[in-house]
Amino acid sequence: MLKIIFGDIDNSIYHPPTYFDNQYEDEWITDPLSIEMIRDIDKSEVISAHLIDSPILGPISPKEISGGVKTLMLMAFDESGKIFNASSCGDNCAKWIVEIGRRKDLTINLHHVLDFSSAGEFDAWMLNTGKMIHGYREYLEEALRIKER
Amino acid sequence: MKGKYHVMVQNNRIRYEFDIKRNITIIRGDSATGKTTLYSMIALAARLGDSSGIEVRCEKKCRTLDDLDWKLILPALHDHIIFLDEDNLFIKTTEFSRMVRESDNYFVIITREDLANLPYSVEEIYGIHAAGKYHGTKRIYNEFYHIYSFMDFPETVKPDEVIVEDSNSGYDFFHSVCDEHHIACKSAGGKSKIKDALQISNQGNVLVIADGASIGSEMNELFQYMKLHPDTKCYLPESFEWIILKSGLIDGNEVQEILSHPQDFIDSQDYFSWERFFTTLLIQYTQDTYLHYSKHRLNEVYLHDRSKMMILKVMEKIVLGD
Incomplete structure (x- = not known):
């Protein structure tokens, strides 16, 4: 289940890409989910746990992948109980947040209204108001009512 | 500061070109479009100069600002174009807003947050996209585009x-x-x-x-x-x-x-x-x-x-x- 909370909260990592650089595990990089996310968002191919082939930057390390994908990988694999700031993710990450939320209980923190319009059908629990939303229209209506950012 | 300034930032693989013409410019958009790369290149070039292998061409000095010492550094900067990345929590504060108001620098801020304390224009919110390879070389050429480009109505608007x-x-x-x-x-x-x-x-x-x-x-x-x-x-x-x-x-x-x-x-x-x-x-x-x-x-x-x-x-x- 995907849970969304807007505004400043305890136990949140404000800049997940930095946290990722210092906490990621090699096996996260070669997980099939990561391979797909890196391919879709960064247009890059995972060669090994230590090497990614980027069409723009050439051969890069996992520390050079996009901040959005780093945040998604933390959401998918980190087990510290931290809540990650999904405002580090572009709108092109929204469908992957929904996908990770289907696989596990996922709480994300937002400091802006992420555009989930391309994420397909999804349900989420809006923790600021306690309301369950179904789909993008209900999400946006509820998000606009919430004042916390 | 007044005026419009053309900025070119490049290394051997990637090149950015854009114009800055107001005190506040915002860069946002999809992940993996090169926002952080641009920021890192400007930070490195400002710190190491030619030794960085990065070329920054602009009539005004370009540099970045960090969380640690921004309050000390910013008042000492004049006539700069200052780039800020989304990891800087201070960009949301009223203190930063006050210092921008009093500053004679231009600010380019990479963020998806709304920053209600800063009065920036719809015209100065940009994304970055690759416009192709530069003159047949392996260098990718990146430029800014308006994120909200709906000022011109395709049809007549007759409101109720x-x-x-x-x-x-x-x-x-x-x-x-x-x-x-x-x-x-x-x-x-x-x-x-x-x-x-x-x-x-x-x-x-x-x-x-x-x-x-x-x-x-x-x-x-x-x-x-x-x-x-x-x-x-x-x-x-x-x-x-x-x-x-x-x-x-x-x-x-x-x-x-x-x-x-x-x-x-x-x-x-x-x-x-x-x-x-x-x-x-x-x-x-x-x-x-x-x-x-x-x-x-x-x-x-x-x-x-x-x-x-x-x-x-x-x-x-x-x-x-x-």
């Missing part, structure tokens, strides 16, 4: 209801025009309340009129609202005063010359955002004339038929009435 951002002279004008044509018109009472006004509106085609020069912090949410409500449109001129200046009501070529490249006349240290400059300009040019302008209450001269027609003519493709 008008929501005006402010409650001053601009509202007086539009309320009077709408009244004549039996169009509902209300004031949102400020840019942050436009969304609330929209949510209690059920009037078919709704037109929002707001100051484009400072509406930036509302754009992400307004844009998404409009995607779900295609009958809602936004008309975002710089400001109501800009429309009057543009209309030609004020004689002389000088005003039109200023409007054609305002960045060369607006000092960022004097004007936090451009709409304040246009208000000052209009007041100055109409002082002691029959067109005497006040921000708080509309001079009725602007509602006379000739004035009204000239002002409305500036609003291309918008029909208020029959």
Whole structure:
């Protein structure tokens, strides 16, 4: 289940890409989910746990992948109980947040209204108001009512 | 600082080119478009110079600013273009907003957050996209694009209801025009309340009129609202005063010359955002004339038929009435 909370909260990592650089595990990089996310968002191919082939930057390390994908990988694999700031993710990450939320209980923190319009059908629990939303229209209506950012 | 500056940043693999022309520019957009790479390249070039292997070409010095010592560094910087990345929590603070207001630097901020404390223009919110390879080399050429590029309406807009951002002279004008044509018109009472006004509106085609020069912090949410409500449109001129200046009501070529490249006349240290400059300009040019302008209450001269027609003519493709 995907849970969304807007505004400043305890136990949140404000800049997940930095946290990722210092906490990621090699096996996260070669997980099939990561391979797909890196391919879709960064247009890059995972060669090994230590090497990614980027069409723009050439051969890069996992520390050079996009901040959005780093945040998604933390959401998918980190087990510290931290809540990650999904405002580090572009709108092109929204469908992957929904996908990770289907696989596990996922709480994300937002400091802006992420555009989930391309994420397909999804349900989420809006923790600021306690309301369950179904789909993008209900999400946006509820998000606009919430004042916390 | 005033003026428009071309910035070119490149290494062997990637090249960015863009123009900066206001005190605040925002970069946002999808992940993996090269925002952080641009920031890192500017940071490295500022720190290591030629040794970085990164070339930065700009008439003004470009540099970055960090969380750790920004309060000490910023007051000492003058005439710089300063780049800030999204990991800097201080960009949301009122203290940073105050320092930007007093600063003679331009700021380029990479963030998806709205930053309600900063009055930035809808025109200065950009994404980055790859425009191809540079002259057949392996170097990828990146440029900025407007994220919210819907200022020009493809078809005529004929609203059933008008929501005006402010409650001053601009509202007086539009309320009077709408009244004549039996169009509902209300004031949102400020840019942050436009969304609330929209949510209690059920009037078919709704037109929002707001100051484009400072509406930036509302754009992400307004844009998404409009995607779900295609009958809602936004008309975002710089400001109501800009429309009057543009209309030609004020004689002389000088005003039109200023409007054609305002960045060369607006000092960022004097004007936090451009709409304040246009208000000052209009007041100055109409002082002691029959067109005497006040921000708080509309001079009725602007509602006379000739004035009204000239002002409305500036609003291309918008029909208020029959």
